[in-house]
Amino acid sequence: MAGARLRLSRVNESEERLLIEAAQSDPGRFAELYEQNFNCVYAYIARRVHDRSETQDLTSHVFHQALANLGKFKWRGTPFVAWLYRIAANAIADHARRKGRKLATDAVPASDNPAATDLEDCERRARLFNAVDKLPEDQRRVIVLRFADEKSIREIADEIGRSEGAVKQLQFRGLENLRARLSDEF
Amino acid sequence: MAERSLIDHLDDAVTAIIARRDADLAADDTDIASLAQVARELRGLPGESFKTKLRTELIRRGTMSSPKMKVDPIPKGYPTVSAYLCFSDAPAAIEFYKKAFGAEERMRLAEPSGKIGHAELKIADAVIMLSDEYPDYGALSPQTLGGSPVKMHLWVDDVDAFARQALAAGASMVRPIEDQFYGDRSGQIADPFGYTWIVSTRKEDVSPEEMQKRMDAFAQQQPGEGATQDEAPKQSSATYKREGFHTVTPYLTVEKAPELIEFMKQAFGATEIFRTTGSAGGLHAELRIRESMIMVGGGPGIKEMPTAIHLYVPDVDTVYERALQAGATSLFGPADQPYGERSGALVDPSGNHWYVATTFDTSEWPEELRTVTIYFHPIGAPRMIEFLKNAFGAEELARHQSDEGYVYHAKVRIGDSIVEMGEARDPSQPMPTAIYLYVEDVDAMYERSLKAGGTSVLPPTDQPYGDRNAWVNDPFGNVWYLAATIGKTGQ
Numbered sequence: 074m075a076g077a078r079l080r081l082s083r084v085n086e087s088e089e090r091l092l093i094e095a096a097q098s099d100p101g102r103f104a105e106l107y108e109q110n111f112n113c114v115y116a117y118i119a120r121r122v123h124d125r126s127e128t129q130d131l132t133s134h135v136f137h138q139a140l141a142n143l144g145k146f147k148w149r150g151t152p153f154v155a156w157l158y159r160i161a162a163n164a165i166a167d168h169a170r171r172k173g174r175k176l177a178t179d180a181v182p183a184s185d186n187p188a189a190t191d192l193e194d195c196e197r198r199a200r201l202f203n204a205v206d207k208l209p210e211d212q213r214r215v216i217v218l219r220f221a222d223e224k225s226i227r228e229i230a231d232e233i234g235r236s237e238g239a240v241k242q243l244q245f246r247g248l249e250n251l252r253a254r255l256s257d258e259f
Numbered sequence: 260m261a262e263r264s265l266i267d268h269l270d271d272a273v274t275a276i277i278a279r280r281d282a283d284l285a286a287d288d289t290d291i292a293s294l295a296q297v298a299r300e301l302r303g304l305p306g307e308s309f310k311t312k313l314r315t316e317l318i319r320r321g322t323m324s325s326p327k328m329k330v331d332p333i334p335k336g337y338p339t340v341s342a343y344l345c346f347s348d349a350p351a352a353i354e355f356y357k358k359a360f361g362a363e364e365r366m367r368l369a370e371p372s373g374k375i376g377h378a379e380l381k382i383a384d385a386v387i388m389l390s391d392e393y394p395d396y397g398a399l400s401p402q403t404l405g406g407s408p409v410k411m412h413l414w415v416d417d418v419d420a421f422a423r424q425a426l427a428a429g430a431s432m433v434r435p436i437e438d439q440f441y442g443d444r445s446g447q448i449a450d451p452f453g454y455t456w457i458v459s460t461r462k463e464d465v466s467p468e469e470m471q472k473r474m475d476a477f478a479q480q481q482p483g484e485g486a487t488q489d490e491a492p493k494q495s496s497a498t499y500k501r502e503g504f505h506t507v508t509p510y511l512t513v514e515k516a517p518e519l520i521e522f523m524k525q526a527f528g529a530t531e532i533f534r535t536t537g538s539a540g541g542l543h544a545e546l547r548i549r550e551s552m553i554m555v556g557g558g559p560g561i562k563e564m565p566t567a568i569h570l571y572v573p574d575v576d577t578v579y580e581r582a583l584q585a586g587a588t589s590l591f592g593p594a595d596q597p598y599g600e601r602s603g604a605l606v607d608p609s610g611n612h613w614y615v616a617t618t619f620d621t622s623e624w625p626e627e628l629r630t631v632t633i634y635f636h637p638i639g640a641p642r643m644i645e646f647l648k649n650a651f652g653a654e655e656l657a658r659h660q661s662d663e664g665y666v667y668h669a670k671v672r673i674g675d676s677i678v679e680m681g682e683a684r685d686p687s688q689p690m691p692t693a694i695y696l697y698v699e700d701v702d703a704m705y706e707r708s709l710k711a712g713g714t715s716v717l718p719p720t721d722q723p724y725g726d727r728n729a730w731v732n733d734p735f736g737n738v739w740y741l742a743a744t745i746g747k748t749g750q
């Protein structure tokens with residue numbers, strides 16, 4: 074089920090395969106794979122590493138590793154993102170070892186198939202992040218400033234030149250829209 | 260709950276979620292609770308600038324690593340050395356090589372006008388690179404330079420079939436396909452763009468030592484051409500002739516030389532090899548039609564000497580039509596002739612007669628004839644044949660005449676060339692003509708031709724263009740420019 078949903082939510086298999094082969098022969102074309110998979114990888118890491126700059130460092134590391142080792146990737150029918158998750162998982166483990174502590178892995182619900190549920194959750198977040206990009210521009214801007222940049226309502230109001238009430242209103246409408254879009258997909 | 264307070268309430272929840280103090284949020288409102296769940300998942304939302312920056316980094320690295328990862332310093336499919344040819348009309352050249360040599364076009368970089376900056380052809384395992392002319396970059400074609408010092412060599416499976424295909428596509432034969440002492444069957448063909456191709460098929464493997472032996476023997480056997488009775492020739496057989504020339508070359512003398520040249524190009528696909536204008540305004544040009552050369556000279560006010568030419572072509576009907584379009588008038592349209600060819604006749608705007616013919620035979624032209632043969636129409640053909648024998652050591656090959664001695668047709672060999680002859684009669688009026696005649700010894704031939712009845716116009720003289728020339732008029736009004744190269748073929 075999870076596997077099927079993973080594939081459904083992404084470009085289809087043969088398209089992805091073409092993208093991979095194109096990037097393998099011309100690394101300049103890696104950008105397309107990056108666009109396809111960025112939100113998933115970021116969500117996967119963000120879910121485990123709660124520090125924003127560490128999440129960014131690890132995401133950056135995963136894509137650089139993927140680019141450098143793209144030639145070794147062999148198509149076996151599993152989605153490309155699964156390969157990226159494996160690189161991410163290793164990177165997170167290394168990162169934790171270097172920091173000398175075990176990372177908190179909160180909010181992972183118990184399941185018979187934790188890996189599948191885990192990936193499903195990442196996919197859901199990736200879809201949410203994609204949905205943010207499609208919000209009306211003023212709502213999108215408020216959501217990004219509030220959640221990605223973790224700014225206060227006052228800071229956002231100053232930055233976009235609107236009242237605090239208007240910013241709260243945009244935040245509310247934005248979250249409503251996102252909720253609606255997520256529920257549309259299921 | 261009023262919307263206003265709903266919005267504030269949600270923001271309280273969002274603030275707690277961002278600060279990770281959401282564990283103890285009261286979920287007393289299901290609307291707020293579900294929006295707060297969305298907000299919780301948004302906690303990991305990536306920043307815009309981060310995503311863009313990482314993308315830029317990856318593209319830069321990917322692009323930079325591309326050549327390192329993939330590029331072979333010597334690209335596959337290229338031999339180490341390739342000829343790079345320049346053409347005055349590269350697109351036409353590509354079409355020609357496809358037809359003539361079966362070349363395959365691999366790539367073409369063209370300007371919007373179609374001018375080719377770079378193109379590549381594949382002929383078997385060889386790669387030919389080429390471009391149009393770019394004088395600023397030193398890219399000049401043989402037509403602009405007046406020839407190419409470089410020849411290309413092509414190995415082919417069947418040199419005869421290859422040459423036939425090339426000639427049909429518009430190439431000309433420079434040296435006939437023959438078995439060579441070094442074990443190859445080969446010859447030289449010229450393309451219409453000024454390049455010469457040596458084409459060979461190996462018939463026998465010969466060691467270099469054996470080749471040298473055969474070459475020495477070959478040199479000893481050569482008695483030297485021409486009919487002079489002088490002591491053993493000091494030069495090898497052909498060095499008194501310029502490359503590409505035979506003993507006899509018609510010299511068409513007309514007032515409107517540039518127009519005639521244009522006509523020959525359009526009608527017969529002639530290639531202009533050389534053109535110069537003298538200080539007095541006279542023009543001299545050399546054109547090639549397949550393996551044959553024709554000289555054109557003249558200028559305003561010159562005494563015209565129109566000539567009759569027997570011209571063998573692959574398809575007489577096509578050439579006849581082209582000649583009409585190029586400005587010729589018809590003497591008679593193409594028709595099958597009892598002597599084994601289909602021929603038509605035209606007069607060009609300068610008054611030269613062209614007997615255009617295709618043989619029924621499978622060969623390109625009758626065995627001993629070339630593409631271009633001069634056809635004399637003297638009054639008193641038998642006397643003229645005698646003169647040619649006495650003056651130039653000619654040999655009579657064939658003569659068809661009436662009982663009264665009226666010559667319908669005769670063939671006479673002079674050196675390595677043949678001229679044809681038919682008694683002057685309507686519409687073939689006497690057409691005194693000019694002939695450039697390469698001989699081994701200009702001085703001896705000059706003396707001999709005077710004894711045979713010729714009149715001297717110019718005694719043997721070294722010319723700045725690299726030939727020693729003498730000028731003799733024969734009793735039939737023809738002008739003979741006797742010539743031998745003296746040193747380099749500088750023009």
